[in-house]
Amino acid sequence: MSFQLPNTRPVSSSERVNFHCKCCGACCRHVRETVPLDTLDAWRLAKYLRGRGEPIDNLDTVFAKYAEPVILHESGFSMFMLKSTGPDDACIFLKDNRCTIQQAKPRACRLYPFSVEPTPDGRYKYLLSLERGHHFKGGQVQSGRWMKHNFLPEDREFMRMDMSFAPIIALLLGKVPDAERKRAIIMYLWYKFSDYDLGKPFLEQYRKNISSLISQLQRLAGTEGQNGR
Numbered sequence: 452m453s454f455q456l457p458n459t460r461p462v463s464s465s466e467r468v469n470f471h472c473k474c475c476g477a478c479c480r481h482v483r484e485t486v487p488l489d490t491l492d493a494w495r496l497a498k499y500l501r502g503r504g505e506p507i508d509n510l511d512t513v514f515a516k517y518a519e520p521v522i523l524h525e526s527g528f529s530m531f532m533l534k535s536t537g538p539d540d541a542c543i544f545l546k547d548n549r550c551t552i553q554q555a556k557p558r559a560c561r562l563y564p565f566s567v568e569p570t571p572d573g574r575y576k577y578l579l580s581l582e583r584g585h586h587f588k589g590g591q592v593q594s595g596r597w598m599k600h601n602f603l604p605e606d607r608e609f610m611r612m613d614m615s616f617a618p619i620i621a622l623l624l625g626k627v628p629d630a631e632r633k634r635a636i637i638m639y640l641w642y643k644f645s646d647y648d649l650g651k652p653f654l655e656q657y658r659k660n661i662s663s664l665i666s667q668l669q670r671l672a673g674t675e676g677q678n679g680r
């Protein structure tokens with residue numbers, strides 16, 4: 452399921468939607484560079500895979516093995532998407548039309564066919580993807596309940612932080628002089644995606660890392676102490 456779902460319409464939290472997953476796997480195919488694996492997703496996945504016996508000590512292993520970076524801006528601002536494989540570009544975790552990481556699948560997959568968009572007042576707007584018609588019969592879900600079950604408080608807090616810090620980081624990356632760009636991108640990748648202890652709570656580490664990243668980028672961009680960064 453893609454990062455920006457095509458053909459969506461807004462739904463209220465009280466709306467009931469006819470939906471029943473038929474486990475056809477269609478939404479997990481043709482997903483090249485479209486299923487985001489954000490840092491919280493990778494942290495959960497690392498713990499889950501390690502629990503299944505995979506030799507995973509950190510997030511780097513998960514990103515290297517199961518995801519690929521997609522550069523969103525020439526400044527180096529980027530994100531990770533799940534790898535796809537085979538002639539139909541199926542998600543690397545799809546086997547026999549089933550998701551093999553059901554308990555730890557990324558937020559975008561948990562929410563599908565719904566998705567969320569932040570609103571200026573710090574809340575979230577719910578959207579429903581209409582791209583596939585065959586699953587809109589045979590069952591019923593209330594969108595608010597779906598979100599309560601699948602869009603967890605930790606996801607909400609992470610997304611809120613991520614969305615508020617993203618423009619600041621992108622701006623600072625853009626201001627770093629060319630001579631320091633490589634160093635800035637390494638710092639960006641380190642703090643945003645790498646420097647996490649799987650044994651400690653995630654959000655606290657994320658907040659601390661992003662704060663360190665912003666300080667380091669301000670130093671490289673020469674904007675330390677300036678208002679508005």
Ligand code: SF4
Pocket residue numbers: 471472473474475476477478479563564583585586
């Ligand atoms: S959500 Fe829809 S497209 Fe995806 S597996 Fe279920 S029925 Fe198929």
Ligand code: SF4
Pocket residue numbers: 452478479482486533542543544545546549550551552553556557560
């Ligand atoms: S993680 Fe699972 S649900 Fe998400 S695209 Fe891959 S196989 Fe499908």
